Amino acid sequence: MITIIDYNMGNIRSVFNALGDLGAEVIVTNKKEDIDKADKIILPGVGAFGEGMDHLRVLGLVEVLDDNVMKRKKPFLGICLGMQLVADVGFEFGANKGLGWVSGEVKKLEVKNVSLPHIGWNDIAKKRDCPLLQNLPDSADFYFVHSYHVVPSSADVIAASCDYEGAFASVIHKENIYGVQFHPEKSQKAGKVLLENFIKI
Amino acid sequence: MKKNRLIPVLLLKNGFLVQSKSFCRYQNLGDPITAVKRLSDWASDELIYLDISQDDSYDTRREDHGHPNRSKFIDIIRDVSHNCFMPITVGGRIKTIEDIRTRLANGADKVCINTQPLLTPEFVSLAASKFGSQCIVVSVDVKLKEGKYVVMAHGGKVETAYHPVEWAKKVESLGAGEILLNSIDRDGMRSGYDIEMLSQVSDSVRIPVIAMGGVGEWEHFAEALEKTKVDAVAAANIFHYFDQSVFVAKKYLFEKNLNVRPPSLIHSGHGGVILK
Numbered sequence: 001m002i003t004i005i006d007y008n009m010g011n012i013r014s015v016f017n018a019l020g021d022l023g024a025e026v027i028v029t030n031k032k033e034d035i036d037k038a039d040k041i042i043l044p045g046v047g048a049f050g051e052g053m054d055h056l057r058v059l060g061l062v063e064v065l066d067d068n069v070m071k072r073k074k075p076f077l078g079i080c081l082g083m084q085l086v087a088d089v090g091f092e093f094g095a096n097k098g099l100g101w102v103s104g105e106v107k108k109l110e111v112k113n114v115s116l117p118h119i120g121w122n123d124i125a126k127k128r129d130c131p132l133l134q135n136l137p138d139s140a141d142f143y144f145v146h147s148y149h150v151v152p153s154s155a156d157v158i159a160a161s162c163d164y165e166g167a168f169a170s171v172i173h174k175e176n177i178y179g180v181q182f183h184p185e186k187s188q189k190a191g192k193v194l195l196e197n198f199i200k201i
Numbered sequence: 202m203k204k205n206r207l208i209p210v211l212l213l214k215n216g217f218l219v220q221s222k223s224f225c226r227y228q229n230l231g232d233p234i235t236a237v238k239r240l241s242d243w244a245s246d247e248l249i250y251l252d253i254s255q256d257d258s259y260d261t262r263r264e265d266h267g268h269p270n271r272s273k274f275i276d277i278i279r280d281v282s283h284n285c286f287m288p289i290t291v292g293g294r295i296k297t298i299e300d301i302r303t304r305l306a307n308g309a310d311k312v313c314i315n316t317q318p319l320l321t322p323e324f325v326s327l328a329a330s331k332f333g334s335q336c337i338v339v340s341v342d343v344k345l346k347e348g349k350y351v352v353m354a355h356g357g358k359v360e361t362a363y364h365p366v367e368w369a370k371k372v373e374s375l376g377a378g379e380i381l382l383n384s385i386d387r388d389g390m391r392s393g394y395d396i397e398m399l400s401q402v403s404d405s406v407r408i409p410v411i412a413m414g415g416v417g418e419w420e421h422f423a424e425a426l427e428k429t430k431v432d433a434v435a436a437a438n439i440f441h442y443f444d445q446s447v448f449v450a451k452k453y454l455f456e457k458n459l460n461v462r463p464p465s466l467i468h469s470g471h472g473g474v475i476l477k
Contacts, residue, residue, distance in 0.1 A: 115407045117335040121204040
């Protein structure tokens with residue numbers, strides 16, 4: 001069973017719809033007992049870093065997620081803000097502490113000639129083999145909506161990058177932790193392949 | 202590299218999909234959900250759904266075909282979001298922050314606002330601070346009046362004092378994430394976009410501009426992408442006339458080496474329309 005964490009940060013329905021459409025058994029929850037029972041965990045989310053962490057704290061989810069992901073090593077997928085929250089610290093509206101599972105910082109995209117937020121379809125470049133990227137072409141297009149990006153301390157965790165006036169990490173992978181900056185649930189065929197890969201992990 | 206988007210716009214009037222001409226003549230094209238399913242299968246980059254009803258009556262009953270009855274626009278959004286795995290922008294009759302919240306909660310990824318910002322410009326900054334700039338699209342309807350471009354409010358009926366460039370800069374500074382720029386004069390005319398207007402506005406802002414109004418041939422999409430700085434090209438009527446319209450349009454643009462996603466056809470796993 002896959003658990004989607006509901007912490008009042010954006011459109012969760014579409015993630016639920018996409019996984020359901022692929023035949024996965026999936027629930028949306030913020031209850032400890034449901035998360036403890038889950039085989040896999042997805043943290044979606046759109047919004048500001050600090051607010052996202054606040055919501056997780058208020059719901060008492062930081063410890064629950066720590067226990068399930070870091071100690072019990074359940075496969076975890078962070079989408080967009082959910083990917084950013086696994087870093088140590090985020091700099092959106094001041095410095096905010098993150099979950100700290102993957103060493104790194106979340107910074108604003110530094111662009112001069114293109115618009116922010118980065119909205120639209122962009123291709124990713126595979127950096128190394130990753131179970132999440134199986135059966136995908138080397139430069140598949142995904143749908144992005146964001147202004148901030150994860151800067152990992154070690155480039156080894158970057159499974160794919162994306163170019164928007166400079167490369168940034170679009171997919172990260174460290175042991176059981178996966179993060180994607182784009183929205184697979186909005187990315188049609190490529191998104192479905194990626195979510196299917198996560199279901200199979 | 203980020204791609205230029207090709208965006209079908211669906212106009213909804215009292216629950217029915219319609220085609221529009223000059224913002225005043227409408228012709229019924231049928232069930233909105235069926236159309237969404239088609240457009241999703243043809244790999245549209247995004248969808249814009251605009252409710253242009255003047256009142257609250259909805260009636261999409263098709264008991265002969267066993268279609269579900271949807272009594273509210275929100276029900277339609279919910280069904281739409283079930284039927285497509287692409288970003289959906291929802292617009293029409295948005296007057297309050299609560300209106301935005303309801304649409305986002307029911308499956309919209311972005312909302313499109315038009316008249317309310319012209320009445321109270323701070324509405325844009327309030328909405329952007331609550332939900333983020335990325336989900337606030339301001340639509341700008343423009344008409345030529347004695348050789349000058351003028352922004353119109355209330356579905357094209359009321360003239361404002363704004364020139365589209367001035368208004369676009371203002372909504373950008375207030376926190377709008379994108380601009381949907383529509384020419385009322387070109388609406389339904391199939392004579393092509395108003396390239397001059399698109400150039401003026403897309404040259405003056407950094408946020409993405411979506412071109413709208415007047416597409417009658419695939420070349421019109423190419424013309425806007427080649428001659429202006431618009432980020433996306435949108436159209437309504439033309440996408441409903443041809444089988445696989447989006448696929449064919451994208452193939453045309455792709456083969457002209459324009460910066461679009463490769464054309465593709467998707468066979469969705471489920472039966473499409475969700476019958477409850």
